[in-house]
Amino acid sequence: MRSIATVLKPISRNNQLLIVVMLLLVSVTQAQEVVTVDSTGVAKGSAEELTSQTVEKKDTVRTFKRFKAEGVTAVVGNYVILDTDIDKSYLELKQQGISVEEITRCELLGKLMEDKLYAHQAKIDSILIPDAEINNRIDQQMQYLITELGSEEKVAEFYRKESMAELRKELFEVNKTLQLASEMQRKVVENVEITPEEVREFFYSIPEDERPIFSAEVEVAQIVVEPEVTAEATQDVIDRLNELRRDIVDNGSSFASKAVLYSKDGSASKGGLIPAVRKNSPLAKEFKDMAFSLLEGEVSEPFETEFGWHLLYVEKIRGQEVDVRHIILFPEVTQSTIDKARVKIDSLRQEIVGGTIAFDEAARRFSDETETRNNGGQLVNPVTFDTRFDLTKMDPTLSAQVYNLKQDEVSQVFTDRDYTGKSKFKILTITRRFEEHPADYVKDYEKIKDLALKEKQIRAIEKWQEKKIKDTYVNVNADYQGCEFSSNWLKR
Known part of the structure; x- marks a missing residue:
């Protein structure tokens, strides 16, 4: 299928997908994703170094050895x-491990x-x-960057900026442009x-030997049993944190040093910062x-979140932002x-296999996982938000447990660990299995409908672009006049 974001007529399908991936990688900064170096409009290295890294292509554009730092394309x-900007697009793709050998400067310019x-x-x-929405996104980017690099000064240095304010300003413009483009599309x-009727026409217009092959899929349910955290174990953690707090508050011990020695998460190496x-x-x-x-310099009492038990120290207050350090401990089981x-x-599995109780009923009554318990243990695909999982794309740990299971077969008990190292026991079952098969109009109607809708959206976008290009001032540098753009950017 063609990508909605069509770039050039001569582009191969693989190249179309790569360029769409590039757009997604640049624009998806939600969920604590970080904008890459080049998405900020800043490159590591001089203009000469930057362009020397660019893949030289013998396409419709003459090959360049160097480019003007501020040359308008x-x-x-x-x-x-x-x-x-084109050079930065190449580097962004390379940073994400995507091959750029088959992607031309014409293609990237068309996408830009x-x-x-x-x-x-x-x-x-x-x-x-x-602005609040954009600033919220930038806050997430900044927090990720500072956590990774260690300080604001190092972030500014990494991006070759005089200050964090300068970096924020540039990030704001980049994010705003991306958000506007996304909302417009x-x-x-x-x-x-x-x-x-359009779905039917779309499907039967595809020659039978060219119809898509849908991968094997499964619907999975699970039962989770977690070892109990006793009141005594919880109290031990609280007592330990109180002991650390007394040493910090009463004896002047360094909070950062205590975090390095005792905190149980990744921030420990940075003194809990x-x-x-x-x-x-x-x-x-x-x-x-x-x-x-808390006030600046104050240390909290022990408190609990869903992640564990914390001590928190406010290092600096800067208006609407605070720098904190924390120590996190987990109750032992x-x-x-x-x-x-x-x-x-083990007992639950035996009862299910023996037919004493159905898997979904056992999940509702005995599973410790609240997210799946009420729907009989049924898992929801976090990507598609439905219950089907493509066996070729699912989490490797989950795939390894269910790949060879038959429908309604119950897996052996296995141990899973969360990021804290806490163990939990699981059993899984395949509630439905869909083998790899050529697209079937009846069985795969919803998937075919999605493909047909995307095809129609492509046509709508092409029509929209054709009209708006005519109404918009567009000027393309003479060096790129030979590009065969899919849209009429050259207005010929």
């Missing part, structure tokens, strides 16, 4: 695309012009992206609908509430509680 509406056209039209249509296709915490940061609510209730949990799940 194209103008779309109020947006300017520089030679270095498409993005700018969306953003330009979004402004004309008065599409507004709240969404509006172009939001009213595109597909009828059952979590910089630039804001009220909308993606942290546990209890953690943020505590961070903003005893061997007796581990053994008890194992006996419980």
Whole structure:
């Protein structure tokens, strides 16, 4: 199937997908994703070093040895695309491990012009992206960067900026443009609908030997039994944190040193530092509430989040941001509680296999996982949000447990560990299995409908682009006049 973000007519299907992946990698900064070096508009190294890393292509553009640092490649509406923007696109792909050997400068320029056209039209249509939404995204990016690099100074140095304010300003413009383009594209296709007759025509227009092959899929349910955390184990953690707190508050011991020695998460190596915490940061609510209730230099009492038990120290308050350090500990589970949990799940498995109780009923009554318990243990695919998992794309740990299971067969008990190292016992079953097969109109109607809808959206976007390019000022540098763009950027 063609990509919705069509770039050039001569592009192979693989190249189309790579360029769409590039767009997604640049724009998906949610869920604590970090914008790459080049997405900020900054490159590590001089202009000469940057362009020397670019893959030289013998396409419709003459081969360059060097590019002007501020050479203008194209103008779309109020947006300017520089030679270095294309170079940065190459580097972004390479940083993500994507081969750029078959991707030309023409293709990347076409994609960049498409993005700018969306953003330009979004402004004309008065599409507004709240500054708070963009700032929230930047906060997440900044927090990730500072955590990874260790300090604001190192982040600014890494991105070759004089200050964090300068970096934030540039990140703001990059994110705003991407958000405008994304929202504009969404509006172009939001009213595109597909009828059952159009789905039928789409499917039967594909020659039988060219119809897509759908991978094997499974629906999976699970039962989880966790070793009990006793009141005594919890109290031991609280007592230990109180002991650390007394040594810090009463004896002047270093909080950072205690975090390095005792904290049980990744921030320990940085002295427990979590910089630039804001009220909308993606942290546990209890953690943020505590961070903003303390004075600078104050150490909290032990408190609990879903992740464990914490001590928190406010290092610096800067307006709406606070730099904190924390120590996190987890209650220990005893061997007796581990053994008890194992006996419980072994017994459940025997009853299910023996037919005494159905798997879904056992999950509802005995599973310790609240997210799946009420629907009989049924897992939901976090990517598609339905219950089907493509065996070729599912989590390797899960795939290894279910790959050879037959429908309604129950797996052996296995141990799973979360990021804290805490063990839990699981059993799985395949509630439905769908073998790899050529697309079938009846069995795969919903998937075929999605493909047909995407095809119709592509046509809607192509039509929209054709009209808007005519109405928009577009100028392409003479060096790129030989490109065979799928859209009429050259207005010939």
